[in-house]
Structure formats: structure tokens, C-alpha cells
Amino acid sequence: QVQLVESGGGLVQTGGSLRLSCAASGRTNRVYAMGWFRQAPGKEREFVAAITWSGGLTYYADSVKGRFTISRDNAKNTVYLQMNSLKPEDTATYYCAAEISSRIVYRARDYDYWGQGTQVTVSS
Secondary structure, three states: OEEEEEEOOEEEEOOOOEEEEEEEEEOHHHOOEEEEEEEOOOOOOEEEEEEEOOOOOEEEOOOOOOOEEEEEEHHHOEEEEEEOOOOHHHOEEEEEEEEOOOOOOOOHHHOOEEOOOEEEEEEO
């Protein structure tokens, strides 16, 4: 089992920044990749960014490329999502997830463990 706890959400104005954190515990040695997904009301959960746990390879959705940065601190078992130049369309609940074996980082259904989510609201 892997437990995930997100933090860092909040309310920010357009153009502002937030940093989300995801603290992992449990059998983190089994994790292949950590991902961030988001879900707005009435919409499907969508991929935002992912990072492989050992090699640090990063992946981004086109909608956030150049604005968001995913990083990890293996010593702290924590993954971060630095979000800059935020837009109202970034408003959503952001979820952290851990993938054990699929090796496909873009699909929500390939992730095995999920956090409870943290709300990000960007005002115009």
C-alpha cells in the first residue's frame, strides 16, 4: 500500500503561482511514477504532469507545458507541482497519484493509489 497526502491548494488570482505537495508513505519503493491529475466540476479527470520516481523523467499535458513544473524529493518521499502563470481554466481539484507497474503515465486508470485531492481556484 502507498498512502498519498496532498497540500498547497488555495485561491489565487490570474497570473499567480501555487506549489502543490504530495507526501507519499508506505511501500514507496514499489512506485514507478507519480502523477498529478485534475478534475473540474462536470468534467473528466485529466492528466497534468508526471515524473518517474527513480529516473526523474517528466511528462506534461500541453495545456500546462511551460507553466507547471513537476519535481520530486526522494529523501522526503514528496512530489511537487509548481504552478505559475495560473489561469481561471486551471481551477480544479488536483489529485496526486502513484503508479506501480503500468509504465503508462497519461491515463488515470493506470494509477494504483490516489490522494484525497486539493482544491485550486484561480480568480479572474
